[in-house]
Amino acid sequence: MLTPAFIPALAGPADCLAVVQRTAESAVPGWWERVFQRLTNKEQGGEGEEREFYHESVLMEETIAALAPAEGKIFLDGTLGGGGHSERLLQAGASVVGLDRDRDALRYAGQRLASFGERFRVEQVNFSEMRSVVPTRSIDGVLLDLGVSSWQIDQAERGFSFQKDGPLDMRMNQSAGETAADLVNTRSAEELADIFFLYGEEKASRRIAAAIIREREEKEFTTTLELARCVEKTMGGRGRKHPATRVFQALRIAVNSELDSVTAGLVAAQEVLKPGGILAVITFHSLEDRLVKQFLKKRSVEFLDRPEWPEPRPNPELAWDLVVRKAIAAGATEITRNPRARSAKLRIAKKR
């Protein structure tokens, strides 16, 4: 405990800070690091240089242990983001091809990891198209850390957040495809309700879609807060979660065709991995996790059986061995440090 008598005994402000840090750390491990980073919105970039905070990687140790990077190995990071996972692969002596749809991520991570020279390269490519970037059976490990980064959510002008006013955009690739505003202003009530129900598992999907149609007859939606307020009005008061959480998740998935990319990305990973290569996928909601789980399950059983068959038959799609049967979740310490890790699940499989 800090006592008034104790504080004057300290030599200066730096000492006070150190005491606060020690006290907080003993109460909740990782607390200080997190608060300091958020307060200053900066992170150390090495060599005494400071960078803006971009993203805190989740399930780092578990992912790196699964991928087992080493000199001479080649990895494909399909979701480069701030480059946190890639950095660890590179530090272990491996080479990394980093993909992202978002040019901001490529610029940030490209600069951050430039010191690794020829062992690191970046491409603005959807991971579903990884076959256009690396040859078949050439890669030792593929990492997909799905969804959006903290940076993308924090930038109001990207339109991902229902808490910050910005254009209703939500595109990961800022220069291609329809925005969330395009969907909200042009789709029928049925189409919007389907998006909210299928991609947001929103039970009030029809009611929200009808409210959007009514409101857009007066004025088209252009900003995130206009949409968030419309959903809030329709749903009544706030619970633990903001009432627009599911609608924003659904629109983001629809705008970026995220589930289609995951399915195509898994098929592509199967082709680019060498035999014995590792696939590690981190998901953040049940829709993504279900896709990954079912994909791997279907392709990792050796024999198929049906009542009408006299005996089980070899599975023609067999291509993977599950490294872990159940998805790996973040531990309590990581969740305390980074609440975003709460919903993260890591699935790992080895290519046959």
Ligand SMILES: C[S@@+](CC[C@H](N)C(=O)[O-])C[C@H]1O[C@@H](n2cnc3c(N)ncnc32)[C@H](O)[C@@H]1O
């Ligand atoms: C959760 S962040 C990755 C964070 C990263 N692992 C790190 O440690 O900093 C997800 C990133 O993947 C990108 N992304 C999501 N889906 C993608 C796709 N289909 N193809 C390429 N990049 C994608 C997003 O733009 C975002 O930058």
